Amino acid sequence: MTPDDLASTVDAETALAHAPPGHKDELRLWLRLLTCTTLVEGEIRTRLRRHFDTTLPRFDLMAALERAKDGMTLGEVSRRMMVSNGNVTGLASRLEAEGLVERRAQPGDRRVQRLRLTAKGRREFARQSAAHEAWIAELLDGLAPEERATLFRLLGRAKLSVRAALTNEETP
Amino acid sequence: MTPDDLASTVDAETALAHAPPGHKDELRLWLRLLTCTTLVEGEIRTRLRRHFDTTLPRFDLMAALERAKDGMTLGEVSRRMMVSNGNVTGLASRLEAEGLVERRAQPGDRRVQRLRLTAKGRREFARQSAAHEAWIAELLDGLAPEERATLFRLLGRAKLSVRAALTNEETP
DNA sequence: GGGAAATCCTTGAAGCCTAAACTAATAGGG
DNA sequence: CCCTATTAGTTTAGGCTTCAAGGATTTCCC
Numbered sequence: 452m453t454p455d456d457l458a459s460t461v462d463a464e465t466a467l468a469h470a471p472p473g474h475k476d477e478l479r480l481w482l483r484l485l486t487c488t489t490l491v492e493g494e495i496r497t498r499l500r501r502h503f504d505t506t507l508p509r510f511d512l513m514a515a516l517e518r519a520k521d522g523m524t525l526g527e528v529s530r531r532m533m534v535s536n537g538n539v540t541g542l543a544s545r546l547e548a549e550g551l552v553e554r555r556a557q558p559g560d561r562r563v564q565r566l567r568l569t570a571k572g573r574r575e576f577a578r579q580s581a582a583h584e585a586w587i588a589e590l591l592d593g594l595a596p597e598e599r600a601t602l603f604r605l606l607g608r609a610k611l612s613v614r615a616a617l618t619n620e621e622t623p
Numbered sequence: 624m625t626p627d628d629l630a631s632t633v634d635a636e637t638a639l640a641h642a643p644p645g646h647k648d649e650l651r652l653w654l655r656l657l658t659c660t661t662l663v664e665g666e667i668r669t670r671l672r673r674h675f676d677t678t679l680p681r682f683d684l685m686a687a688l689e690r691a692k693d694g695m696t697l698g699e700v701s702r703r704m705m706v707s708n709g710n711v712t713g714l715a716s717r718l719e720a721e722g723l724v725e726r727r728a729q730p731g732d733r734r735v736q737r738l739r740l741t742a743k744g745r746r747e748f749a750r751q752s753a754a755h756e757a758w759i760a761e762l763l764d765g766l767a768p769e770e771r772a773t774l775f776r777l778l779g780r781a782k783l784s785v786r787a788a789l790t791n792e793e794t795p
Numbered sequence: 796g797g798g799a800a801a802t803c804c805t806t807g808a809a810g811c812c813t814a815a816a817c818t819a820a821t822a823g824g825g
Numbered sequence: 826c827c828c829t830a831t832t833a834g835t836t837t838a839g840g841c842t843t844c845a846a847g848g849a850t851t852t853c854c855c
Contacts, residue, residue, distance in 0.1 A: 463687065463703060477760040480771055481663060483778045488660040489705050490785045491653060496813085508841065515635065526803060531635060533661050538842055540805055545840080562803040562850045588649040593784025594777075599652055602777040605770055606655045612765025613662045668843085680811065698833060707813055712835055714811080734820045734833040 462486045484609075491590055498586055503579050508534075510583065512542050513551065513568060513576040522555065522567030551575055634658045656781075663762055670758055675751050680706075682755065684714050685723065685740060685748045694727065694739030723747055 464482035467475065496507050515531045516523060523531070529539045543566055546552040551572035557563035568576065591599065636654035639647070668679050687703045688695060695703070701711045715738055718724040723744035729735035740748065763771065 461703060462705060463683070466687075466690070466703065475756065476768075476771060476775075477763045478756050480763060480775050480778075481759045483775060483782065484656070484660055485664070486705075487778050487781050487785065488656055490782065490789070492657070493705065494785070494789060500814085506840075511635070515638075518638070524803080525805095531633060531638065533634060533658075533665065534841090535843055536804065537806075537844080541841080560803085560851070564804070584647065584650050587653045590785045590788045591649045591652060591781065593787050594780055596648075598777055598780055599648060601773065602781065603648075603652050603655060605766075605774040605777065606652070606659050608766055608770055609659050609763065609774065610655065610662065613659065613666070613762045615765050616762045617662070617666060672844090678810075696833075697835095701834095706811095708834065709814085709836075710812055717810080732821070732833085736834070 462489075491587070494590065495583065495586060498582070499579070502582060503575075505579065508532075508538075508542055509546060509551075510576075510579055512539070512546060513572060514580065516552065516566060516568045517573070517576055517580070519567070522565040524557070524563050524565055528566060546572070634661075663759070666762065667755065667758060670754070671751070674754060675747075677751065680704075680710075680714055681718060681723075682748075682751055684711070684718060685744060686752065688724065688738060688740045689745070689748055689752070691739065694737040696729070696735050696737055700738060718744070 462482075464479060464486050467479055467482060492507065499505050499507060499510055511532055512528060515528050525539045525543060526536065528543075529536050532539070543552060543554065543564075547554060550569060552566055553569050555565045555567065557565045594602070634654075636651060636658045639651060639654060664679065671677050671679060671682055683704055684700060687700050697711045697715060698708065700715075701708050704711070715724060715726065715736075719726060722741060724738055725741050727737045727739065729737045766774070
């Protein structure tokens with residue numbers, strides 16, 4: 452899919468616009484949220500590929516590791532990235548094969564693999580990260596600072612709402 | 624990944640919270656947006672699987688078709704769903720194999736495959752759709768109506784911002 | 796100590812997804 | 826009419842993702 456396709460798309464949320472109002476407000480909100488995320492994510496994916504020949508999951512994994520001086524266990528990474536364990540295993544293996552990340556045994560617990568960036572990985576991530584941040588700023592440039600602040604706050608409220616619904620569900 | 628993992632996760636956005644402020648506001652906003660979407664999407668995926676033994680992409684494709692009395696071409700579906708052409712081909716084939724969707728030739732243009740829900744597909748989707756809408760309402764229940772309205776409006780602004788950035792990029 | 800339960804990670808099967816190359820068909824301009 | 830460009834859809838290779846099952850290790854607790 453080209454950027455042009457993206458830009459001219461009548462997305463799912465827009466397609467719902469003529470539905471009877473009042474009833475599906477939450478649904479419309481969700482679809483708009485999803486559309487925003489998909490638009491940004493797709494563009495970031497494309498640019499990561501074009502500029503750095505990498506992928507968003509790779510970038511995300513390296514971003515998670517970047518601040519962890521002593522590395523992270525695969526389980527920690529998996530929780531941070533909100534993906535499955537098996538997913539991280541494969542991702543880490545590919546990054547390891549490229550020399551960007553290294554596995555290291557954890558002294559004292561032989562079940563645990565500790566993951567950390569290599570020097571090469573840190574160099575690569577520094578370049579990617581700077582570009583990534585600029586891209587995001589570019590894409591969200593059309594919002595006024597106070598709009599961004601309000602949006603940030605409301606998304607925080609939304610996150611709370613979802614997490615609350617999820618934890619209630621566990622203990623019915 | 625269990626819902627518990629999700630709920631207890633220190634996500635990427637939270638992990639960034641102690642970074643020097645002011646500089647990475649857009650990035651933080653983006654990460655929060657992504658976290659919200661990921662949380663909701665993951666839960667919807669899980670429930671679709673558990674309750675209906677289906678997937679989100681299948682559901683989305685059927686949702687796109689539901690309003691189209693005369694069906695949609697694969698290309699239209701691909702633009703609506705913001706996914707690649709090849710993706711829709713495979714998705715449609717799987718749904719067709721399950722008897723939920725049918726391909727039909729378009730009179731007058733032999734390149735075009737028109738896709739539509741079968742009667743069985745409409746029945747299935749009606750059940751799934753009702754549940755889906757209730758799930759979304761449940762997850763976003765923690766927001767007050769005026770919060771939802773503001774969030775909806777600001778996400779609209781965000782969408783505009785991103786689309787504007789994307790169309791500018793095409794013509795530099 | 797020893798056995799059951801929990802934790803960490805990996806593996807395998809199946810589906811999702813993209814980019815790029817390809818086929819087939821249509822449209823436009825000489 | 827042909828030649829070219831465009832459009833619709835499929836295919837292929839490779840990567841991402843989940844779920845479920847399983848192996849290894851540790852922890853708990855009697």
